[in-house]
Amino acid sequence: MTRTELEKRLLAEQDLKYREFHTALLPGIDPKTFIGVRVPTLRKLAQEFSKNASPAEVEEFLQSLPHRYFEENQIHLFIVEKICDFETCLRQVESFLPYIDNWAVCDGKSPKALLKDTTRFESKALEWLKSDKAYTVRFGVNMLMAFFLDERFREEHLKRVATVDENRFEGADRYYVQMVVAWYFATALAKQWNVALPYIQKKKLSPWIHAKTIQKACESYRIAAKEKALLRTYK
Template identity: 50%
Template sequence: MTKIQKKLFEDEDKEYKVFQTKLNPTVDEKTIIGVRVPKLRALAKEIYSDGKNYGVEKFLASLPHKYFEENFIHSFIIEQMKDYDECMEKFLEFLPFIDNWAVCDTCHPKAFKKNSEKVLLFAYEWIKSNKTYTIRYGIDVFMTYFLDENFDPKHLDTIAAIRSDEYYVNMMQAWYFATALAKQWDDAVKIIEGKKLSPWVHNKTIQKARESFRVTDEHKEYLAGLKVTC
């Protein structure tokens, strides 16, 4: 085993492995060690700060990784890169190897937030991909960086136009619109009223919005009357 793999097995939690296996049915359970995310973040920080000792460059180049948790470590190392160009270069190398929702949804580098308009250009391309988690990450960019002060109503139509047979794409699409309903109700509700989403995503959006603490009771009641027959 590599030094990083040895460190991961030192933090193995078999009960947590069972939990993660159930939570990530698309991941081969043999690749899951069972390490909790706070420990993964702490280890990634240690690895990044002591790169030579851990052979961090070799690790980042050794794709695909063997273990589920190694992908988290990879993601969390990228998050710490302050230089945008370096951060994006390493992320683009890693993105094709993301193969589950958990890793996909946890990579949010500060360098991306500070350069969100640059990242947006990539996101427009990612949502056109034929790879499930590339599309999912593209939608995540719109949700994470462009539903607050950088919001543009045109983005709603962009995400609404996505059509996929992939569960993990459709779930992210629904999550995006449920969040949009919480943050940008006046514009987002028009997408629901206009039935611009696929029936499954439409109803899942309403379900997630009605489960949210950020959506008012009045809005939840209104949404309940907008469900469609699949």
């Protein structure tokens, strides 16, 4: 499969109703960049392209930035998250991060090869929090939330996420940074209650993130009713 064939396959899988639905969820993105292909199909096409295209074709696709279509951006990270070599995976992630401009491409990606060197992975995730690109920050928080809230957790992570400077960003960018920080702390309350709770008790988060964290935590099935009742007292 060549890049031209991949684009033809994407266009052949177009669902106009889904395109209309999805563009409404991403109002800041040019509708002309959406084809309208569902995520399971994109994952399937990413797998087929990785398997059937030559390594040179795949590399050319990964280097051809920015991509024309939203769906190509999705496929890009679906390919990258399946790379097995740590150095290659990290290089490809960092090359692509500046081109992410929406939550849908940013979220739900699991580059597990980065776990082959958790020290460097952790360092990079914390470094991404300081980026002037909103979705690089969001990606960094996502990585800490997905891979560093269980056995790899360190209290330092809470401090670093809590001090993300949301005021560097405006409009939708600021909102999506704020949302991921709230999501992170709601998840931390579910997984690391004792060390995360003081951030709510002492109101260490900005007012909007504080309120949204409590809301999301109270919506979580992983937090007990007694703990939710306590959280509500800190609204």
